Amino acid sequence: MNEKLADSGMIAGMVISWSVYYAVSKLVVDISGSVYLTGFMLRLAALVFLSAQLLANKGFARLFHQGKSVFILLLIGVFGFLLDLFANLGYAGGSLGTGTALLKTDVLMVNIASVFIYRKKLYLTDWLGSLVMLSGVLMVLGVDLRNLNFNLSDLFFIASALCVSANAFIIKAAQEKYHEDSEMISNYNNLVVLSLFALSCLLRGDFAVADAVLLKETWWLILLGGLGQTGIYYFYYRNLRRHEVWLVKLYLLLMPVLSCFIGVFFLGELLNSEKLLGILIVLSGAVIILLRAKLHHIRQS
Numbered sequence: 001m002n003e004k005l006a007d008s009g010m011i012a013g014m015v016i017s018w019s020v021y022y023a024v025s026k027l028v029v030d031i032s033g034s035v036y037l038t039g040f041m042l043r044l045a046a047l048v049f050l051s052a053q054l055l056a057n058k059g060f061a062r063l064f065h066q067g068k069s070v071f072i073l074l075l076i077g078v079f080g081f082l083l084d085l086f087a088n089l090g091y092a093g094g095s096l097g098t099g100t101a102l103l104k105t106d107v108l109m110v111n112i113a114s115v116f117i118y119r120k121k122l123y124l125t126d127w128l129g130s131l132v133m134l135s136g137v138l139m140v141l142g143v144d145l146r147n148l149n150f151n152l153s154d155l156f157f158i159a160s161a162l163c164v165s166a167n168a169f170i171i172k173a174a175q176e177k178y179h180e181d182s183e184m185i186s187n188y189n190n191l192v193v194l195s196l197f198a199l200s201c202l203l204r205g206d207f208a209v210a211d212a213v214l215l216k217e218t219w220w221l222i223l224l225g226g227l228g229q230t231g232i233y234y235f236y237y238r239n240l241r242r243h244e245v246w247l248v249k250l251y252l253l254l255m256p257v258l259s260c261f262i263g264v265f266f267l268g269e270l271l272n273s274e275k276l277l278g279i280l281i282v283l284s285g286a287v288i289i290l291l292r293a294k295l296h297h298i299r300q301s
Contacts, residue, residue, distance in 0.1 A: 007242065010235055010238055010239050010242070011235075011239060011251050013231060013234070013235040014231075014232070014235035014236050014239055014248075014251065014252070015251065015252065015254050015255050015258055016231070016258065017228050017229075017230075017231025017232045017234075017235055017236075018228070018232055018236075018252065018255045019255050019258040019259045019262055020224065020225075020227075020228035020231070020262075021042070021225055021228030021229050021231075021232055022255075022259060023259060023262050023263070023266070024042070024221050024222075024224050024225035024228060025038055025039075025042060025225060027218075027221055028041065028042070028218055028221055028222065028225065031217060031218055031221075032209055032210070032218070033209060034201070034204075034206040034209055035084075035088050036088075036197055036200040036201050036204060036206050037201055037206040037207070037209055037210055039084060039193070039197040039200075040194065040197035040198055040200075040201050041210070041218075041222045041225075042222060042225040042226055042229055043190055043193050043194040043197060043226075043229065044194060044222075044226070045222045045223050045225060045226020045227070045229070046190050046194075046226040046227075046229040046230050046233070047190060047191070047194060047226075048223075048226060049226055049227060049230040050186060050187050050190055050230060050233070053183065053230075054183070054187065057183065059183055059184075062184060063184070063187060063188075066180075066184065066188075068178075069174065069178040069180055070188075072170065072173065072174045072178060072180075073174065073180065073184065073185060073188035073189070074188060074192055075170060076167060076170055076171055076174065076185060076188065076189050076192075077188055077189045077190075077191065077192020077193050077196075078192060078196075079163050079166060079167040079170060080167060080189050080192065080193045081192065081193045081196040081197070082159075082160075082163045083160045083163035083164045083167065084160075084193075085160075085200075086156045086157070086159040086160035086163060087099070087103060087156070087157065087160040089153070089156040090102075090153055090154060090155075090156035090157040090160065092153070093151070093152075093153030093156070097142075097143045097144060097147070097148055098148045098149065098150060098154055098157070099154070099157045100138070100141050100143050101138060101143050101145065101148060102154060102157035102158055102161060103157050103160060103161050103164075104134060104137060104138065104161075104253075105158070105161050106161040106162075106164045106165045106249065107130055107133075107134055107246075107249050107250060107253065108130070108134070109161060109162065109165040110165045110168065110169075110245050110246045110249045111126070111127065111130055111246050113165065113169065113245075114244065114245060114246045118169075120244060120246070122246065123292070123295075123296055125288055125289075125291075125292065125295055125296070126246075126289065126292065128285075128288060129250070129285045129286070129288035129289040129292075130246075130250060130285070130289075131285075132281060132282075132284055132285030132288065133250060133253045133281075133282050133285030133286060133289075134253065134285075135281060136253075136278045136279065136280070136281030136282035136283075136284070136285060137253050137256050137257075137278065137282055138278070139274055139275065139277060139278025139281060140256045140257060140260050140275050140278035140279055140282065141256055141278075142274070142275070165249075168240060168245045168248070168249065169245055171185060171237060171240055172240050172241075172245055175237070175240065175241050182233065182234065182237035182238050182241070185233075185237055186230075186233035186234070186237060189233065190229070190233065236248070239251070247289070250285075250286075250289055251286075253282060253285075253286075254282065254286065256282075257279050257282055257283075260275055260279065
C-alpha cells in the first residue's frame with residue numbers, strides 16, 4: 001500500500017511540476033517576447049535549485065567523474081534542447097492547433113517503439129487507453145482535427161515529438177545500462193540546455209531584451225519556473241526508472257487537464273462543455289490503464 005501511495009505521489013509530482021513549468025513559461029514568453037531568453041532564464045533558475053541540491057548531497061565532485069557515461073549525459077541535454085527548438089520552429093511557421101496535435105503523437109511513437117524495438121508486450125486495452133486519453137487531451141486543448149491544415153513547417157513538430165520520444169529511451173538507457181542516478185542526469189541535461197539557449201540568445205541578440213524592468217517584473221515567475229523545471233527533473237527521471245517509458249508518457253497526458261484548471265483559476269481562461277467532456281474522456285482512458293493488471297491478471301513485482 002505504501003509503495004502504491006509513493007508511486008501515486010511521484011506521478012502527481014511529475015504532472016504538477018510540468019503543468020506549473022508550462023504555465024510559467026507561457027507567461028514569461030508573453031512578457032519577454034523571446035522563447036530562447038525564457039528558456040535560458042528558467043534553466044538558469046533551475047541551476048540554482050540543482051546546485052543547492054548538489055551542495056546538500058555533497059555531489060559536486062561527481063559531476064567531473066562520469067567516465068564514458070558523460071557522452072550519453074551530454075546527448076540527453078542535446079535532445080532536450082532540440083525538442084524545444086523544433087517545436088518553436090514549428091510554431092513560427094505553422095498553426096497552434098496542428099502543432100499541438102502533432103506534438104502529442106509522441107505517445108503513439110513511444111508505444112510503437114516499445115513494441116517493435118524494445119519487445120515490450122502491450123495489450124489491446126493499452127492501445128485503447130492510449131487512444132482514448134489522446135483524443136480527450138486534444139478536446140481539452142481545443143484542437144479541431146477537421147480543420148487542421150498541414151504545411152512543410154509542420155515537420156518540425158514531428159521532429160520535436162521524435163526527440164521527446166528518443167530522449168525518454170536514452171534517459172532510461174543511462175539509468176539501466178550506465179547506472180546513472182537522476183541527480184547527475186538532471187544536472188548535465190540542465191547545463192547543456194542552458195548553454196545552448198545562451199548561445200541562441202547571443203546569436204539572435206535576445207539578451208538585449210533582458211533589461212532591469214523585465215527582471216523586476218518576472219523574477220518570482222522565473223524562480224517558480226525554475227522550481228517547476230527542477231521538479232520535472234526529479235519526478236520524471238525517477239518515474240522513468242520505476243515504470244516503462246510508454247506508461248510514463250501516458251501519465252503525462254494528465255498534464256493538460258491540470259493545466260486547464262490552472263488556466264481557469266489563475267489565468268482567467270474559461271472551462272467550456274467541450275473541455276469538461278475532454279477531461280472525462282482523459283480520465284476514462286486513465287482508468288483503463290490503471291486496471292491493466294486486473295484486466296490481464298499481471299503479476300505485480
